Amino acid sequence: MYKVDYHIHTEFSGDSKENIESMIERAIELGLAEIAITDHLEYDLLYIDWDKWTLNLDIYKAKILSLKKKYKDKIVIRFGIEIGVQPQTKDYLEAIVDKYDFDFVIASNHSIDKIDLASGILHEGRTRYEIQNLYFETVLKNIETYDKFNVFGHLDYVTRYGGSKFDEMDLEEHRDIIIKILETLISKGKGLEINTSGYRYGENRVYPRVEILKKYFELGGKIITIGSDAHVKEDVFKDLDRAYEILNELGINYITTFDKMKPILKKIN
């Protein structure tokens, strides 16, 4: 089986303290053929501690390129990033993507109107439907706006925040906008990731849920990456066996990897 983990955070992310080499060593120990380090880049947000969230891209890139060389006989390491997209930050973030010549870029919608979804502030005074609908509308705006990314991150993870009142999702209520999002991704040649962190956050599922993945393939989507969203070494490749199982059940026997943002299809078995 071609084992990869295409969503890994390290000490360069504001929310991880894990030594980058420990992550790589763990991936080698688990027999992975390939990983993408995808530390966070956030921009233009309110109420966050910028000292913690500033990613020094020169140092980050130099470190990954040196580790790529050091471990080249043991594992393929891709220079990636997870950018937190907002419509007004397109020019700024796309210039960075151009400048740093990444292998792989995940675009994720972590915030709405400059406020992080995780803060719970956006949930105040809104119903579950309202926050979920607002989230998907913002995702659509972002993917219509942005061009320089490869896959969209954890598409329906909005259920993770705001407390139990905001758990679960009635897919029928959001059907039209989700289809629009999938069609837009497909028409722009962009993919989705299967993100297994939902199992660790008490949601007992992958992001996005299987019904959405199925729809993506039915609509003609082909680009799919898989990632744990690990922030500590113990979570590298965590629950990715379930992602492979889901692909198998959907009759898909390949995943996508990226080199300099060019997709490469790899057979799983």
Ligand SMILES: [Zn+2]
């Ligand atoms: Zn994310």
Ligand SMILES: [Zn+2]
């Ligand atoms: Zn992440």
